[in-house]
Amino acid sequence: MAYRVGIVGVGPVGDRIYRVLKERSFPIEGRPVVMATRERTETLADEEVLVREVSEELFEGLDVVLFAGREGAKGASVQWGKVATDAGAWVIDNGSDFRMTEGYSLIVPEVNMDAVTPASKHICSPNCSTIQMVVAIAPIHRAVGIKRIVVSTYQATSGWGQAAMEEFDQQVQQYAAGEEIQWDPGIFDKPIVFDCLPRIDAFLEDGYTKEEMKMVDETRKIMGAPGMRITATTVRVPVVVGHSEAINLELEAPLSRKEALEILRDPAQSPGVTVIDDTENKKYPTQADCVLDQYKDNVLVGRVREDVSVENGLNLWCVSDNLRKGAATNTVQIAQGLVERGLL
Ligand SMILES: NC(=O)c1ccc[n+]([C@@H]2O[C@H](COP(=O)([O-])OP(=O)(O)OC[C@H]3O[C@@H](n4cnc5c(N)ncnc54)[C@H](OP(=O)(O)O)[C@@H]3O)[C@@H](O)[C@H]2O)c1
Known part of the structure; x- marks a missing residue:
């Protein structure tokens, strides 16, 4: 067929x-x-x-x-x-x-x-930043339940389409040629070439951006958890492809780093997740990894650790190709x- x-x-x-x-x-x-x-x-x-x-x-x-x-x-x-x-x-x-x-x-x-x-x-x-987050955290939610999510993102220029990628590329060329950096305030508020811009999409009246509220609302809808407490800060960074996210979870029950890694490393419990978390050998995933052939459709997870500041807290870092899995x-x-x- x-x-x-x-x-x-x-x-x-x-x-x-x-x-x-x-x-x-x-x-x-x-x-x-x-x-x-x-x-x-x-x-x-x-x-x-x-x-x-x-x-x-x-x-x-x-x-x-x-x-x-x-x-x-x-x-x-x-x-x-x-x-x-x-x-x-x-x-x-x-x-x-x-x-x-x-x-x-x-x-x-x-x-x-x-x-x-x-x-x-x-x-x-869903939005690219929502997709990679829910792939990474749904297995933890299924295992012990998530009460609250605090997420900060580091998002590539390609997340805003072809014109944004071209603007970034132009600024890199201008810098390499020793020229003054030009930019279009219609795309980014400031040059993106050596900076991180904490605004993605329009500001809302309460000070959040639309991108941040997409992460809140969409995650609740996908996870079937309308009351889940979620807050986000979304940031554009000078990367062409690949978004990273620092995610802090408050869980319903204790989960150690070891137990969390066991869940995330099990393909039956965590489909679409690849763990790169080896502190001894300084291995963790970055945006440069997520576009590699072996990882390009997966969500890479690393830096898994218990949160020392709150009961039943867990931190993790996740990375994915925003144009592909996102x-x-x-x-x-x-x-x-x-x-x-x-x-x-
Ligand atoms: N970039 C990401 O990481 C990402 C992730 C998740 C979701 N999305 C969403 O995916 C969509 C595409 O993203 P993109 O980054 O590829 O955008 P893009 O670079 O702006 O490309 C948009 C494409 O849509 C076409 N188009 C626009 N309005 C149209 C209309 N009314 N009828 C028919 N075609 C129309 C344009 O046609 P012309 O070429 O003829 O102008 C262009 O080819 C957006 O809705 C975006 O929000 C993007």
């Missing part, structure tokens, strides 16, 4: 979706129908691909459409999500527009694939999950 697949959006996430579908040999009938705001040829996953201007007719006959467009009223899933589901396709959406809307499932396959039902064919994939791989895994469950 093969499926007719559409992709909307050809930024870094659309590119990785095209690539991951190929790598995983997802059964596609013909070639994917690739759409963006205007027609042209693009190189995706090292292949010349015809990109079509998105239109209603292109959704006809598609079985599943993976959305990697921009968000908001003029964005891809608001404009075309319903067109796709009305045409009979499943939608798997990287954007944030419908993640918290009732009736739309929000899925990380390692954690809550069972929340998918045929009642809603529009499935949302976006493209997660959506392709959801599509694979639909096939496995006979829903597609």
Whole structure:
């Protein structure tokens, strides 16, 4: 059985979706129908691909459409999500527009694939920083229960799309050429090249940013824990690909470093997690590791230790490729999950 697949959006996430579908040999009938705001040829996953201007007719006959467009009223899933589901396709959406809307499932396959039902064919994939955190902490939650999460993130420029990656690259070139650093305050508030910027997405009235509240709200929805206490500080750092997170957990019961590592090292209890935690040999995961072939679809966990400041506290560090597990791989895994469950 093969499926007719559409992709909307050809930024870094659309590119990785095209690539991951190929790598995983997802059964596609013909070639994917690739759409963006205007027609042209693009190189995706090292292949010349015809990109079509998105239109209603292109959704006809598609079985599943993976959305990697921009968000908001003029964005891809608001404009075309319903067109796709009305045409009979499943939608798997990287954007944030419908993640918290009732009736739309929000899925990380390692954690809550069972929340998918045929009642809603529009499935949302969470924010990149949420995905890697829930993959790392869901096994601990299942084992002993989590009462409170305090998370700080260190997020790559690619998390804000192609334009942000290019701006960072330009600043690196300017620095190397001994030129004054230029930047577009529409993307980053300050030059990102030798700095860390503690604002991702818009500020809200209470001083949090939208990115921080995505981590709070989405984590509660995915983990089925509406009352879980969560607070986040999200920071953009001068890295191209890969997000890191320092996570502090307050647990319902004691869990030693040894017990936590046993849980996280067990693939049956902790699918998608790879532990790199060897203090003797100074081994821990970093953003440079998460893009390596052997790790690129996993969440790397290290620096696991009991929190000395609170009862039943645990600290850990996690790293993942925001464009792959944080976006493209997660959506392709959801599509694979639909096939496995006979829903597609
Ligand atoms: N980057 C990450 O780490 C990450 C992680 C998780 C989720 N996401 C989400 O994934 C989505 C894509 O991210 P990205 O970084 O690849 O973004 P990007 O670099 O801005 O690329 C967006 C793509 O979407 C297309 N597009 C925009 N509006 C459209 C519309 N109304 N109809 C059809 N196509 C439209 C654009 O078309 P043109 O090329 O023709 O302009 C472009 O190809 C975003 O919603 C983002 O929030 C990103």
